[in-house]
Amino acid sequence: MEQNIRYEKPVISIIKRLRKFRKDPKEAALPEKLFEKCNGCGSLISKNKIVENFFTCPECNYHFNITSKDRMDMLLDGYRIINRPFKFTNPIDFPTYKAKYRENKKKSGLKEGILTVEGYLNDIKLIVVSLDNRFFMGSMGSYIGEEITKAFEHAGERDLPILIFSTSGGARMQEGIFSLMQMAKTSIAVDRYGETKNLYISCMTHPTTGGVTASFASLGDIILAEPGALIGFAGARVIKETIKGELPENFQRAEFLKEKGFLDEIVHRKDMREYIYKLLKLHGYRGCKK
Amino acid sequence: MEQNIRYEKPVISIIKRLRKFRKDPKEAALPEKLFEKCNGCGSLISKNKIVENFFTCPECNYHFNITSKDRMDMLLDGYRIINRPFKFTNPIDFPTYKAKYRENKKKSGLKEGILTVEGYLNDIKLIVVSLDNRFFMGSMGSYIGEEITKAFEHAGERDLPILIFSTSGGARMQEGIFSLMQMAKTSIAVDRYGETKNLYISCMTHPTTGGVTASFASLGDIILAEPGALIGFAGARVIKETIKGELPENFQRAEFLKEKGFLDEIVHRKDMREYIYKLLKLHGYRGCKK
Amino acid sequence: MIRELEEKIKRLEEQEKDSEILRIKRKEITEKYEKKFKPYDRVQLARHRERPKVKDFIENIIEEPMFFHGDRLFSDDKSIIGGIGYLDDIPITFVGTNKGNTLEENVQCNFGMPKPEGYRKALRLMKQAEKFNRPIITFIDTPGAYPGVDAEERGQGEAIARNISEMGRLKVPIISVFTGEGGSGGALALSVANKIIMMENSIFSILSPEGFATILWKDGTRCKEATEVMKLMAKELYDYNIVDRVVEEDISFSLEGFRDNFIRLKKVIIEELQMLMIKNSKELIIERQEKYRRIGGGF
Amino acid sequence: MIRELEEKIKRLEEQEKDSEILRIKRKEITEKYEKKFKPYDRVQLARHRERPKVKDFIENIIEEPMFFHGDRLFSDDKSIIGGIGYLDDIPITFVGTNKGNTLEENVQCNFGMPKPEGYRKALRLMKQAEKFNRPIITFIDTPGAYPGVDAEERGQGEAIARNISEMGRLKVPIISVFTGEGGSGGALALSVANKIIMMENSIFSILSPEGFATILWKDGTRCKEATEVMKLMAKELYDYNIVDRVVEEDISFSLEGFRDNFIRLKKVIIEELQMLMIKNSKELIIERQEKYRRIGGGF
């Protein structure tokens, strides 16, 4: 019954692709240690092998957590970052926010949990956004909401398709109601973008929960997910407490959501580039022009 | 939680109302026999009592099968019939259709199973259609499909609200594919009428099944049903055979359908007139003008 | 403190038969306590068992309400009620989250926590309002969307997201009223509006204070502490420009005692509605969308 | 008779290696039998276990098909497949009822009998086609909508009615292809089209012959007799102006043997599509609606 993904042209070596974007070409996907234990099957696998396999386990297809930069490097042939400059704000004057922010920044090396680029996938120009769960678990504060919104506006104005990889713990607690309102802002942005009749592909990656699931991520024209990704609105712990019982097998996993009718397709990370390209072409994007 | 239907003005005596439309004022709801056994609770009830109770059982609220004419007489303050003249056609030259038609005509005294009127409910002018299951079980042949469609066109052109009481066994087998196509014709008629922004109230009465459930009857802006009405697409017998098991209690009854989200309200026949009037007024129909 | 206040007011209501004197005395008590209210007190008032529920608000503000049912897809979620009625002669569509007044009703209404079918029912009614060019008034009193297996299975996230984005482009005026508790995306899914009105003792927050404390401090019992940093009170949200109007409340624990509150609220809704009804649908949509566009911007 | 024909053709396919000779001989057999076909033989051919199924039609006619899933409400009904692909370089949306080829697939696809979620999935994909201005090709091979408790609970009637009326006003060209069995409202729910194309050995009827016999004569075994009065053959429906094109078939019981049939069908679809694509959306809608408006009129 299901999708048989066949592609004519061979996939460019992921190492080669990553190398292209690294300052020092030798340090592509540079392994800190040589082996990594797979969270999926427990195997010890050489880090090079994992990288070659697009940061997935060759044994069990476990998809390792990746940075938004690796995401872009793997996917695109070239890109420029278009995020606006970030400046820290504390909209509800939350006591510990600033300290927490510094901590996250230091830990992740990021200023915020979002990366927006304008780039090329083969000959097609598009906007790609990736959340990054190393920073505040990818939670949607005002900056992220604003950047998502601007990405849609940018894409709409230029008649470009947009692709968003989400991964998020949901709302940013420290921004209170302002974080909640980003759900409205971004969902409305999707709708306005839709009026330009351009294509919005949402790809949900592990984990996508709360306010991100309940806003832009669920509103894609095409909704994809990576295998095994946890996707849901309420947290599993809260649900367990509420129902006072066990959760079904595979609950809130990508495979479960597809069964339940909320995903168009589950796409392995190593097939993503070709899958997206095929989709874009079928929607009339070609040679940098619609 | 539920609707509390309260009305200011007293309901005009149903006998009085029916009498108004009868040639011989004495023969209002004329009882052939004095008592009737209720199909619902088995009680023996005086026929006059049943009529006074709007053809429902005062003991158990069982809704007796009524003719389309009684329906109009009960509901409206005055009306004119606007059905086009009927002429028998046999679109797929079905061998026994003509004979069967004659039989139904003789048995029911009707030419076809539909009555369309333009009438008044208090001061509001509206189109009312009622199917009549005494004739071919109210099955939707070409004439019925055409008359339903014309009723929508008539109402749309005149900016009038429309109310349809359906009761039907579904498609008219003897008209084959032509009967099936009436589902498309009538459903499209609903949609085109909808563009005039007038109100279509669908009221499902016992029984409404098959192609009528799967076309115009399920497309009302407001969908009502009489208590206990059987409403469904597939027949209970077929379903039983398919699933090889018992059917749930109340299956395909109005109460079940409301629970499942397919009915706005279940309205007792004696409240129908007031309920519809309230609905019409709230939709801006007033004093014969929108 | 709320229990003390509750006892005081109830005693007053038992003793005092003259309704004018009762009103004045109740106001006095209200004002005295008002100054001492901490956010947690507001939370307790918003959630109070005997506070009028959304159905009471509807029946006391909307004339001749007719309630409709079902999402036309799966079920009739009783935690969402909605229908049509008159607001001062204007036909309007109302939709709200209802908690119910008795324990039996609470259970039936799932304590005001909608499932996806509830949000879809709300959207169906709102789209019908659009078709017939009726303004929409939503009433919110919900701890949030129901966190259950079945709700997740049927796409709680999708249902909320869909409501939010569709409400953004409805062609008719939308006014949202927070009557009690307004928790998380489950409240937002009914409150993407041209104007947001909050009762003085209603709250609106990113999450329930318990959930907030659990997430931030892994300790749901630090709920009271959470309320103090969350900024969930009507007046705080008004100062942030998230909320457009706050309706002053006489504190009461009975329908009777809420009469003046209802009258005040009704007046405010009508005021706001009249201003919206002179705008065309394009203006309504742009204003509504721009309002949300601005929140948390400025980078 | 069909079994005899099946054996003859299978023997031929085993013996004959030269594909050109095979083709000619198959055509000869086809033509010889063709004259003797009774409606019931067509029914047997339409339902034949080894007749290519909708998925085969799609994969042999549409280039680079991408299949999408889910109704975004309740489930992914596997009896409905759909997605996007190219038809001779034109991006199109395809949707169809699939029966599956193996018994395992049959079960998974519920023998091609959709539930409400299947029709809603189809509608979702068709509305997306409208958004992106893609023509829609639907493929039909279904005994009808699934008659089950769960299907009724989730509004089988509503789902079919909704599809029919919404298909009536989609702004893009719609072509429906009957590949095998087309039974009842379940088939109509995917075939409200600008042009209807039937394979020569497909059928389209108000109900399955078994159901028809049961209803009329209370005897499902009089199925063969029913077929003789039902007028369910492609050519009969063409004569009634219900169907716009009938595609000649070489009879075969293999994908390989269907090659020429696929080629002919593809040619016909493209011809019809090109004629539709020069029309604007208003013309497309009016033509489609008027077409159904006329059927069974004239009173």
Ligand SMILES: [Zn+2]
């Ligand atoms: Zn592994």
Ligand SMILES: [Zn+2]
């Ligand atoms: Zn009785």
